[in-house]
Amino acid sequence: MGALSNDLQEHVDGDPTVALLCDLIRCRSVTPEDAGCQEILAARLRELGFDCESLPFGEVNNLWAKRGNKGPVLCFAGHTDVVPPGSAEEWHSDPFEPDIRDGLLFGRGAADMKSGLAAMIVALERFIGEHPNHKGSLAMLVTSDEEGPARDGTLKVVEMLQARGESIEWCVLGEPSSQSELGDTIRIGRRGSLSAILSIKGIQGHVAYPQLADNPISRFAPVLAELHTTQWDSGNEHFPPTSFQVVEVISSSGAPNVTPADLTARFNLRYSTEWTHEQLKKRVADIFDSHEIGYELTWHLSGQPFLTMPGKLTEAASQVVTEQTGLTPELSTGGGTSDGRFISPAGTDVVELGPVNASIHKINEHIKLADLPVLTSMYQKLMERLLT
Numbered sequence: 001m002g003a004l005s006n007d008l009q010e011h012v013d014g015d016p017t018v019a020l021l022c023d024l025i026r027c028r029s030v031t032p033e034d035a036g037c038q039e040i041l042a043a044r045l046r047e048l049g050f051d052c053e054s055l056p057f058g059e060v061n062n063l064w065a066k067r068g069n070k071g072p073v074l075c076f077a078g079h080t081d082v083v084p085p086g087s088a089e090e091w092h093s094d095p096f097e098p099d100i101r102d103g104l105l106f107g108r109g110a111a112d113m114k115s116g117l118a119a120m121i122v123a124l125e126r127f128i129g130e131h132p133n134h135k136g137s138l139a140m141l142v143t144s145d146e147e148g149p150a151r152d153g154t155l156k157v158v159e160m161l162q163a164r165g166e167s168i169e170w171c172v173l174g175e176p177s178s179q180s181e182l183g184d185t186i187r188i189g190r191r192g193s194l195s196a197i198l199s200i201k202g203i204q205g206h207v208a209y210p211q212l213a214d215n216p217i218s219r220f221a222p223v224l225a226e227l228h229t230t231q232w233d234s235g236n237e238h239f240p241p242t243s244f245q246v247v248e249v250i251s252s253s254g255a256p257n258v259t260p261a262d263l264t265a266r267f268n269l270r271y272s273t274e275w276t277h278e279q280l281k282k283r284v285a286d287i288f289d290s291h292e293i294g295y296e297l298t299w300h301l302s303g304q305p306f307l308t309m310p311g312k313l314t315e316a317a318s319q320v321v322t323e324q325t326g327l328t329p330e331l332s333t334g335g336g337t338s339d340g341r342f343i344s345p346a347g348t349d350v351v352e353l354g355p356v357n358a359s360i361h362k363i364n365e366h367i368k369l370a371d372l373p374v375l376t377s378m379y380q381k382l383m384e385r386l387l388t
Contacts, residue, residue: 021118022098025107031081034061034144057152060145068137072169075139079146082109104366112360116174123379154339176357183321187352189307189333204261216263239272303341316385
């Protein structure tokens with residue numbers, strides 16, 4: 001590692017959250033790699049009296065750390081893996097070397113979500129230092145499989161905890177939940193995500209003799225139109241209406257005067273608690289069947305919808321945000337999926353509270369330096385409200 005700029009060195013020396021975030025950004029943890037992040041976190045947690053378990057599944061590294069053996073259990077959760085940086089030439093600096101410009105800290109994972117992890121660790125250190133005999137127990141669940149298939153990460157750890165009879169009352173995910181300002185949004189749930197691969201077989205033929213061919217595009221077109229115009233539901237108090245989106249359609253003969261022999265397509269439904277995934281599958285199949293075409297659908301359930309109803313956790317999170325920022329946070333279920341979909345079904349109340357998400361997955365990902373001490377304080381105050 002080269003010498004730090006004076007500006008960066010000043011912030012590293014002055015704020016332990018910035019210092020830890022910089023260490024984590026330097027770990028090239030492109031999913032499913034952890035690249036040493038979890039050992040950095042575990043070393044700090046062991047000093048606080050946490051029992052740390054390394055739980056590898058397949059190519060994925062997971063960390064389960066716990067301090068205490070009584071309820072209620074407050075767990076902080078997140079992921080060390082990041083998406084690929086993209087073109088290095090388009091970054092203004094090395095994506096894996098933290099850089100400060102104009103009050104922003106740049107680096108892959110700066111917002112999604114190594115800043116959340118760094119703030120959690122420093123908040124834990126401060127809270128335990130002031131309240132060594134706090135109520136209940138503290139835990140931390142970290143995976144390197146959130147940005148990837150998400151099959152060997154949080155899902156497997158939660159299954160293991162359930163098999164051992166361990167439960168989590170409250171969980172705070174450090175995902176970048178904020179929209180424009182830190183704390184303006186708290187996620188209290190997420191929509192379900194149901195995807196499918198469609199296959200339609202036809203008969204190739206000359207475009208001038210359609211009666212001698214069976215064009216799969218022609219057969220799919222009215223089905224696609226109905227799928228797009230269907231009003232699946234109107235949403236409800238906590239969820240927007242279910243949406244249907246096609247992300248890929250492939251059908252070609254390779255020649256302009258020949259109709260194709262087959263068609264494949266991919267589509268996704270982001271759905272609310274108005275449906276189960278089995279009900280949605282049947283509704284889609286009914287639409288296809290009504291058009292009397294031969295087809296095959298292969299389904300993949302990425303996650304079921306989950307919702308944390310108003311209660312002690314949501315109230316504490318909202319109050320802490322208002323105290324620290326003056327904002328009244330929106331309680332939202334918007335956005336994509338998160339690992340909360342694996343934690344909530346075990347009976348855990350889950351909220352997502354983290355940085356602004358405007359730059360996540362983008363070139364020159366960044367976080368406001370001024371947000372880091374505030375985020376750290378939010379997590380610390382949340383522990384104080386729930387465990388003292």
